[in-house]
Amino acid sequence: MRRQIDMLEKERTLSAQCRKNGWRDGFGELEEYEKALEEERNAEKMDLQKQLVKIHNGVRKFQRQLTDVKPTPELIEKLQEIMAEVEISINTFKEDQRLRFEELLKEERICSQEIIAYEKKIENWTLAVKSDPKLPPAATTKPPDGDFPPEVRALESFMQKTGGPYGGWDQYDHQAFLKVWTKHGGRPAYRSEAKLYLPGKTLEEIEQHEDWHQELNYLQDRKREAIQRWKASKQQKRQARIQSQEEVEETERRGKEAKTQAQQHRDEEERREAAQRLEAWREERRRREEQEEEQRLAEEIHKRRRAKEERRRQLELKMTVEEQIRLRREEEEEQERRRRDEEQREMDERRREAAMGIKQFQERDLHKVEAKLQVKQLREQQEEERQKRIAAKMREKVEGHISRDPSRLTRPTKGWEERMKHVGPSGGAPVLQMFHRAVPSWRQGL
Template sequence: MAALTTVVAAAAAEAGSRALASGPCAAGPSQNESYSGTQDGVRAFQLYNWKQKAEQAKKIEFIRTAEKLRNQVANIEKDKNGHLYNKKNYFRVDFVILEELEHKLVNSRKTERVKIQQRLTKIHDNVKRLQQQLKDVKSTPEFVEKLREMMEEIENAINTFKEEQRPIYEALITEEKIATNELNALERKIETWATSNSGTERPFKVPSCRVSLDIVMPHTLPEEVVEFEKFLQQAGGRQGGWDDYDHQYFLKVRNKHKGKPSYIKEVLLYLPGRTEEEVQLHEKWYQKFLSLEERKKESIQKWKTKKQKERKEMLTLKEKSEEDLQQEDFKKQKEEQRKKQKLAIEAWKKQKIMEFSMKQASQLKEEEEKERKQEKEHQRQLYLKLLLEKYTQRKKEQEELLKLDKEMKEKIEREERRKMSINEITRFHERDLHKLELKMLERQAKEKEKLEKERRLAKLREKVEVNVSRDPSRLYKLTKGWEERTKERGPTGAGPLLHIPHRAIPTWRQGL
């Protein structure tokens, strides 16, 4: 991956350098296009570098976090072992049981891991063997049947492994949930113990000595209220003798299940220190508590309505005696209110005048600021227009120069092509003349050779031509050859050999 990123970065850098190298000198008319291409290449390269740096920073941060968490786990494990398994600890006898249980669980976990690893390696080996078989596929029924059996075997092994592991994992998940709930409940309970003080704990305790209810409760209270307070004193407060944490979780789960009996099991999960009988007794107490509290509320509501009626009667009597005083007070208040309204109207008018003047001043300031901005914008537009005109003029001049340069080059090329064509034509003419002369010389040589041949043939004819008269007796004469054979020969090798007979040389080979 790193090599690939370096190659891509080098390619992007090369593209950017090429784009920069092919600048205004090499681009010609397409100068703006090459410049934009250069900018795009540089931007792409910068974006790529930024992404690479961001990814590298993320990787480094992740590695640092993992190392930090690993060190924290090691330190926590070390502190736990130091506190629990210290021989000088006062609770060493109790922690020995935990130590043995931990060792037992670790050993069982290791053996279970070894067994699972062995089964997984077996399945892995079967899959590897199947892959090796698939590399050399044969289109035969036996091979296909063998592959099918191997695939079924692997599938059955995987399914059996899953089926065996599923109930184990489900049981572990349920145990984990139960343990987590118990730990959370105990943690919350300990937190409530730590945050609670002696003042908040006092109302939940049952009084140690019996106090006369006549002294505590006055006789003026309704009967339902007295009965409810007696019930609270006898039952141990508004939590029924339970602490606030247990009672709150009891109410939470009961409201969740809307008072159905199925909530008891969930309450036992959240409150591991309570039994089912205690929860049922608390449920009975809570139902009686709700009924008594409802009666108390109704009686208090009746008592309030009665008191309100009495108060209304007393008020009517007072109103009759105070109507005259109220009328005078009303007149005075009305006069004072009229004066206040007059002063308020005058102050409001002054404030409005001030606000209007300030608003006009701010409007004038805004208009001046707006005119100043418009003037600046107009000047900027004029400046941009001048720049654009200069740029267009310069571009036109460059285009005209390029056009003239191009025309001059084309003219020179045309002149060179014309000269080359003239040279080629003259060369072709000379070559044709030379070929014609060669042909004429060849023809003359052939004619001369022909005449020479005819002359030689005429000479040969003159030499060979014989005029013989008719002699019938010539047929009976011996031939020259036979005469030569019948001649008497002398002894061989007696005299010097003066002449060696040989065949005649043809006329066409004579003189060669």
């Protein structure tokens, strides 16, 4: 948009310099209006820059709050406030720009319509100026004023008083008015649409022009009726003149026919010469086209050869690259295989070392177990010998004659008597079972 503005300003400056001498007053007003618009645009640009700086500062403040901080509720709330302010600023800026663009688009449409209307008006002025010198001179057979019907003089007098055939308007405005007025059939609804086609006219002027047009139509109808009556009266006079002119016209017609035949003969010769020139030109063009076609075919064959050579070169390059990739892949696979073999050897070596260590540990444990078994067997032998000695001593003590006493079976033992001595008045029951911690199976007998 900035480049387009610069280009348009440069074009406008050149055009203004070229036309400034002839339209000095108008260009002075345009320069003043341009200065006012430029000041307004600069003020609007400064306002936009201030809004953008405000948004930029809000974003930078938000970024500074995010550097090297810990997420706390107060910080999050503060960040939310900053984000809300930035969002409100951006939305306000967008809404202002949207409204401004809509206003500018409306102004542009209105200006375009006005410019088109003025351009068409200027074109009509130019056409009218150009066409006036070419008009044929007035007919000398115009009858005197007294010969005209009074309706014709009334119409001419009305047109002279009201500003000519367009009622004081230019041709373009009058044609636009007629277009809208005819479209609506003269109903009052046409005025709102006519105001769009005639931006330089007020509603009162349009209504006055409508009254003038209706009066003009009425006078023209009266003029047509009067002219028809006048023509009927003149028809008889014209018949007499026609009879007298027929002989002259016949003579002129014969002369014209002779001239026409001679002109036709000349035209025929010119057509034959033009046909011969056209045929020669077609032959020359056909030869040029054949040469161009041959040249094009040669260039096409050359392009195909170059493309084929390029494809062959690319194929060779591709095969070379694929061969290098294959060799590199084989080398990588060989290195990978060697690495796996080395790892496998290391794993086998570690496995053998581990097996030897396990075997040594097993032998050591076996020696320990054997030593424990020997110690256990030795203890069992000692215990067995001790039991034998105790049994021998008991046998020595209990040898003798013991009489049978059946009442001994129901008599309390010494231990029971001792226990009953400590039983209180509550009569606590004796302990029938005493629980002990279980001994694991692998520790039993050690």
